[in-house]
Amino acid sequence: MRPSQESRRAAIAPGRGAIAALAFGVAAGIAAATAVVGCGPPRTLTPAQRGEAIYRTNCASCHNRDPNLPGALGPAIAGAPRALIEARVMHAAYPAGYHPRRQTHLMRALPWLAPHIDDLTAYLAAAAPR
Numbered sequence: 001m002r003p004s005q006e007s008r009r010a011a012i013a014p015g016r017g018a019i020a021a022l023a024f025g026v027a028a029g030i031a032a033a034t035a036v037v038g039c040g041p042p043r044t045l046t047p048a049q050r051g052e053a054i055y056r057t058n059c060a061s062c063h064n065r066d067p068n069l070p071g072a073l074g075p076a077i078a079g080a081p082r083a084l085i086e087a088r089v090m091h092a093a094y095p096a097g098y099h100p101r102r103q104t105h106l107m108r109a110l111p112w113l114a115p116h117i118d119d120l121t122a123y124l125a126a127a128a129p130r
């Protein structure tokens with residue numbers, strides 16, 4: 001090995017060590033986090049539980065934390081049928097023939113929530129009084 005190659009090796013070596021240490025640190029961090037969260041079997045959320053989280057973060061600010069009550073801007077929507085939720089969330093529209101509770105046009109579509117229409121429907125159904 002020529003001396004110039006050797007010195008290049010030496011220059012690279014600490015970098016590798018640092019990456020290895022970082023990788024170990026990340027792995028240890030994940031292991032620690034798993035140990036804290038992972039007391040007991042892994043928690044799987046029901047569609048209604050997922051829908052509640054989606055509702056609280058995306059809808060409650062305008063509607064109400066309790067979907068049975070009117071909110072700051074939007075009406076009560078507990079028990080809303082899937083077709084209505086889909087039309088509103090995907091297109092800010094209404095299903096054909098539906099009579100809106102409000103005549104305003106304030107709500108915007110939130111189409112990135114497409115994978116959660118079923119979850120929202122499950123939550124809003126569960127939240128409605130039987």
Ligand code: HEC
Pocket residue numbers: 054055058059060061062063073074075076077080084085088089099100101102103104105106107108110113120
């Ligand atoms: C920016 C405020 C805002 C946000 C955020 C919002 N909405 Fe709305 N929503 C409204 C308003 C206001 C109306 C009444 C019509 C209008 O003005 O667009 C409405 C109407 C609705 C209706 C129809 C009610 C009816 O029977 O006429 C449904 C269903 C609905 N929203 C569902 C949702 C869901 C589900 C989310 C969250 C994924 C959401 N909205 C997020 C403001 C909002």
